[in-house]
Amino acid sequence: MKEEYHIILEIIRNKNLNRIRESGITSIIQGILYFNGWNVFDPFEVKPQPSVPPKDRPDLALFVFGRRKALIEIKKSNKNINNPQIREQLLRYLDKAPDVEYGILTNAISWQFYENETNQMVAELNLTNDEDSVIKKTFDSYLSKKNFLTPELLEELLC
Numbered sequence: 075m076k077e078e079y080h081i082i083l084e085i086i087r088n089k090n091l092n093r094i095r096e097s098g099i100t101s102i103i104q105g106i107l108y109f110n111g112w113n114v115f116d117p118f119e120v121k122p123q124p125s126v127p128p129k130d131r132p133d134l135a136l137f138v139f140g141r142r143k144a145l146i147e148i149k150k151s152n153k154n155i156n157n158p159q160i161r162e163q164l165l166r167y168l169d170k171a172p173d174v175e176y177g178i179l180t181n182a183i184s185w186q187f188y189e190n191e192t193n194q195m196v197a198e199l200n201l202t203n204d205e206d207s208v209i210k211k212t213f214d215s216y217l218s219k220k221n222f223l224t225p226e227l228l229e230e231l232l233c
Contacts, residue, residue, distance in 0.1 A: 079109045083209070086182055086201045091151035099182045100133060100148050111219030112136060126170045135174075136222070143222045144176040151181045161186075165193050176216060187216040 082105045091099065100122075104114040113119045124135035126145070134146040147164045149155055161179065168177045168190045176196075177188040185199040197212050204212075215221065 079106075080206075082106055082109070083201060083206070091182060094151065096133075096148060096150050099151055102182045103134070103146065103148055103180060106213070107134075107136075107217070110213055110217045126167050130167055130170060132164070132167045136219075138219065138222045142171065142173050144178055144217075145171060145174050146178045146180065149179075149181040151183055153181050155179050155181050155184050155186060164188065168193060175222070178217070185212075187212070 082102060085102065091102075104120065107120060108114045118140070119137050121135045121137060123131045123133065124142070124145075125131060132145040133148040135142050136144040136146070145164070145167050147160075147167065149160060153160065155161070164177045164179045165188070168174060168188065172190070174190050177190060179186040179188070183201050185197075185201070186195050187197040188194065189196045197216055199209055199212050201209060
């Protein structure tokens with residue numbers, strides 16, 4: 075992992091995030107996205123509060139070449155993302171966004187990755203407890219921008 079990445083993990087592991095508002099948690103999430111190849115400064119790539127008709131708004135959407143690939147719902151760090159109501163909120167967004175590959179539910183400490191096609195959780199992380207190697211492998215698999223750059227997408231863009 076990059077040294078900068080360890081700085082974010084140290085903040086998560088050593089600071090009391092319960093006193094930080096959701097917007098502060100979003101900043102931490104954006105740092106994690108940045109270190110996974112996303113341009114968090116480009117609102118056409120990492121879009122805040124995207125609309126999911128008719129009136130839903132997840133916290134972030136990840137776009138690759140104008141195609142929406144993931145929705146992220148962010149909660150305060152003291153919220154238990156295992157709460158069925160919170161999970162249902164993300165799954166409702168996914169039901170209305172068939173073009174999205176993954177839904178991600180996080181409070182900065184805990185992360186859950188849902189495959190949209192099945193609405194099933196495919197990975198779960200706890201950044202305070204899991205080993206750095208597990209965190210890296212899971213983020214590489216489900217959060218890294220390079221994994222959304224599939225041969226099928228590139229072929230579609232070239233046609």
